Amino acid sequence: MNISLKERINDHRDRNFTYKKSFSAGGKTITAANDISLCINKGEFVSIIGRSGSGKSTFLHLIGGLLPCDSGKIIVNNHDITTMNANRLAEYRLKETGFVFQAFNLEHQYSVYDNVRIALVIAGVPWSEHRKKIEYALKQVGLEEKINVKAANLSGGEQQRVAIARAIINEPDLILADEPCGNLDSENSKMIMDLLSCMNKSGKTVIVVTHDMIDASRAERLIEISDGVIVKDEKNINTMV
Amino acid sequence: MKKISILWFSLKELKHNFVMLLISFLLLTSILTAAFFVSVASSDLIGSFFDYISSSSYKTSGEKGFSFTLNGLQYTALDTVSDLPFISVIPDDIMVRSSDFYYNGNELGDHNIMAHYPNPKGKIRIISGTDLTKEVIDSELIWISEQFSEKTNCKTGDIIANNISSNLTVEYKVAGIFEGDDDIDAFLPFGTYYKTMEKAGFYIGTTMTGTISDVANYKKMSAELKKRGIHSESNYDEEIKAITLMDLLLQALFVVVVIAGIWTFSNLCSIILNNRKRFIIHLQILGMKPIQALSVYGFIIIAISMLAFLLAILFSNIFSVYIIDLAKKIYPELGKMEVNIASQLVKGIVVFLITICLVLVRSYKNIRSTELISQLSEVQ
Numbered sequence: 001m002n003i004s005l006k007e008r009i010n011d012h013r014d015r016n017f018t019y020k021k022s023f024s025a026g027g028k029t030i031t032a033a034n035d036i037s038l039c040i041n042k043g044e045f046v047s048i049i050g051r052s053g054s055g056k057s058t059f060l061h062l063i064g065g066l067l068p069c070d071s072g073k074i075i076v077n078n079h080d081i082t083t084m085n086a087n088r089l090a091e092y093r094l095k096e097t098g099f100v101f102q103a104f105n106l107e108h109q110y111s112v113y114d115n116v117r118i119a120l121v122i123a124g125v126p127w128s129e130h131r132k133k134i135e136y137a138l139k140q141v142g143l144e145e146k147i148n149v150k151a152a153n154l155s156g157g158e159q160q161r162v163a164i165a166r167a168i169i170n171e172p173d174l175i176l177a178d179e180p181c182g183n184l185d186s187e188n189s190k191m192i193m194d195l196l197s198c199m200n201k202s203g204k205t206v207i208v209v210t211h212d213m214i215d216a217s218r219a220e221r222l223i224e225i226s227d228g229v230i231v232k233d234e235k236n237i238n239t240m241v
Numbered sequence: 242m243k244k245i246s247i248l249w250f251s252l253k254e255l256k257h258n259f260v261m262l263l264i265s266f267l268l269l270t271s272i273l274t275a276a277f278f279v280s281v282a283s284s285d286l287i288g289s290f291f292d293y294i295s296s297s298s299y300k301t302s303g304e305k306g307f308s309f310t311l312n313g314l315q316y317t318a319l320d321t322v323s324d325l326p327f328i329s330v331i332p333d334d335i336m337v338r339s340s341d342f343y344y345n346g347n348e349l350g351d352h353n354i355m356a357h358y359p360n361p362k363g364k365i366r367i368i369s370g371t372d373l374t375k376e377v378i379d380s381e382l383i384w385i386s387e388q389f390s391e392k393t394n395c396k397t398g399d400i401i402a403n404n405i406s407s408n409l410t411v412e413y414k415v416a417g418i419f420e421g422d423d424d425i426d427a428f429l430p431f432g433t434y435y436k437t438m439e440k441a442g443f444y445i446g447t448t449m450t451g452t453i454s455d456v457a458n459y460k461k462m463s464a465e466l467k468k469r470g471i472h473s474e475s476n477y478d479e480e481i482k483a484i485t486l487m488d489l490l491l492q493a494l495f496v497v498v499v500i501a502g503i504w505t506f507s508n509l510c511s512i513i514l515n516n517r518k519r520f521i522i523h524l525q526i527l528g529m530k531p532i533q534a535l536s537v538y539g540f541i542i543i544a545i546s547m548l549a550f551l552l553a554i555l556f557s558n559i560f561s562v563y564i565i566d567l568a569k570k571i572y573p574e575l576g577k578m579e580v581n582i583a584s585q586l587v588k589g590i591v592v593f594l595i596t597i598c599l600v601l602v603r604s605y606k607n608i609r610s611t612e613l614i615s616q617l618s619e620v621q
Contacts, residue, residue, distance in 0.1 A: 064526075066526065086530070086531055086609065087530045087531070087532075090525060090528050090529060090530040090531070091528065091530075093526060093527065093528045094527065094528020094529075095528070099526055099527070105519075105523050105526075107520060107523070109257060110253070114253070118524070118527060119527055119528075121242070121246045121249055121250065122242055122246070122524065122527055122528050122529045122533075123242075123528065124242050124243055124246065127245070166527075
C-alpha cells in the first residue's frame with residue numbers, strides 16, 4: 001500500500017503502489033487488505049467505512065505502525081514506515097500519531113491526570129510542564145474538573161474524552177481513531193465526533209474508522225472498504241457539522 | 242525517555258502489583274536463605290572438623306596440623322621439599338646398628354642407639370653438656386643417657402667409635418647427657434649419621450613427617466607431592482576424603498536450591514508481566530520502545546533481587562552463627578568455626594547476576610512484539 005500522507009500535491013506515481021496484509025486464522029489465509037493504494041493529504045478529515053471484517057481497522061493499524069505490512073509501502077511525511085524497526089516505529093507513534101480506540105484503553109487504577117500524563121512521560125517532556133499541558137488538554141475535551149478522578153469512575157464518554165486528550169497532548173499531526181464511538185450512546189458519540197472535528201479544524205489530519213454512517217458523515221472524505229478492497233473514495237458533499 | 246520517567250513508571254507498577262511482588266520477594270529470599278545456609282553451614286562444619294582434628298593432632302604430636310608421612314626418602318630429600326608450605330619436616334628417628342659402636346673397646350650391641358633430628362618441642366631433655374640443635378646437626382658428636390653414663394662410666398668428652406666397615410671408623414665425642422630414657426641409650430645427630438653411612442656406601446631411606454596447618458594446604462600438598470613422585474600418606478586421609486565429598490554434595494545442594502529459587506522467581510515475574518501485558522502494549526502503542534518497557538520492570542526486578550540476595554546472605558550467616566554457638570555449647574571441644582563472608586558475597590554476586598540475566602531475557606521476550614494490535618486483541 002502506498003498511503004502517502006503529505007501536503008496537497010497531486011502525485012499520481014503514488015497511486016501505482018499497492019499494499020497487502022494477510023492473516024492466518026483457523027488454518028486459512030485471510031487477506032484483510034488487498035491491493036489498497038491511496039493518498040491522504042495533510043489536514044484531511046477522512047472516514048473509513050465498511051462492514052465488520054471489511055479490513056478498515058487493519059488499514060488504520062497499518063498506518064499507525066501497529067501491524068507490519070506483507071508488501072508495499074506506507075509513506076507518512078516522506079518516511080516509509082514499512083522499513084522501520086520496532087524502535088523507530090515507537091518513535092513514529094510517539095511523535096507523529098495519536099491513537100483513539102473503541103475500548104478507550106485507559107489504565108483504570110490511574111487518575112485522569114496520570115492517564116494523560118503517561119504520554120508526556122514517554123515523550124520525555126520536562127516534568128515542570130506536565131501540569132500546564134495536561135490541564136490545557138483536558139480543558140479542550142471539557143474534563144478539567146475531573147483531573148483527579150480515577151479513570152474507573154468515569155462514564156464511557158468521559159473515558160473516551162480522556163483518551164482523546166492523551167492522544168493530542170504531544171501535538172501529533174495525525175489522529176487515528178478506531179471506532180471511537182463504538183461503545184458510546186448517540187449523545188456521547190456526537191461529542192466525540194465534535195472533538196475530532198475540532199482537532200481537524202486546528203490543522204490535524206484525522207482518520208476515523210467507523211461503521212456508523214452518522215459518525216462517518218462528519219468527515220469531508222469517505223472511503224469505503226469491502227473485503228480488503230477500496231470500493232468507494234469520494235468527497236463528502238453532505239458534511240454534517 | 243529519561244531515567245526518572247522509568248522510575249515513575251516503576252513505582253506506579255510496584256504499587257499496582259504490590260502483593261505479587263511481595264510474594265515473589267519473600268519466596269526468593271526464603272529459598273536463597275536456605276541455599277546460603279546450607280553452603281555456609283557446610284563450610285563451617287568442615288572448617289570446624291579440620292580444626293578439631295588439627296587440635297587432636299597437636300595433643301599427640303606437639304604440633305597443630307595435619308601430618309604427612311613421606312616414605313623412602315633420603316636425608317637430602319629434605320631440601321627437595323623445603324619449598325613446600327610445611328610447618329616443619331622432620332625425619333623420623335632411626336635405630337642405628339649399635340653392634341658397630343664401641344666404648345673403651347666394648348661393643349655396644351646390647352644398647353639402643355638412634356639417629357635423632359633436632360625437635361624444638363623436645364622429646365629428649367639434655368641435662369648436661371651441649372644441646373642438640375640444627376647448628377650441630379652434621380657434627381661428629383653423640384649424646385648418652387643418664388643410665389648409660391652410670392653403667393659404663395662414660396662421660397662428656399669421651400669418645401665412642403663407630404666401626405662402619407673394615408676400613409672406615411668414625412669417632413664421636415660425647416657432647417652431653419640426657420634425661421633417663423628406657424628406650425634410648427645414646428643418639429647421634431641425624432645429619433652426621435646419614436653422611437657417615439653415605440660415605441661408607443650405604444643407602445639409608447627414611448620416613449619423614451611433614452606437618453601442614455590447614456586443609457587448603459592439605460589439598461595443595463597432596464597434589465604437589467604426587468607431582469614430584471613422592472609417596473605420601475596422611476593420618477586423616479580417609480576422613481578428609483569423606484568430609485570433602487560431603488562438602489561437594491552440600492555445595493551441589495546449594496546449586497540445586499538456588500536454581501529452584503531463580504526459576505520460581507522468574508516464573509512469578511512472567512505471571513506479573515502477563516497480567517500487565519495489556520498495559521505494556523498500550524505503552525508501546527503510545528510510543529514507548531520495547532527496551533524502555535523492559536527497563537520499567539527491570540528496575541523492579543533488579544531491586545527485588547538485590548534486596549533478596551543481601552537479606553539471604555545476612556540471615557544465613559545469622560542462622561549459622563546461632564547454630565555454631567549452640568553446637569559449641571554441646572560440644573565444647575569443637576574447633577574454631579569461622580564464617581567466610583567474602584566467599585558468600587562472591588557466590589551471592591554470581592547468582593544475582595545469573596538471576597537478573599535470566600529473568601530479564603525472559604521478560605524481554607514477553608514484551609517485544611511486532612504485532613502489537615494482535616497481542617492487544619488477545620488480551621482484551
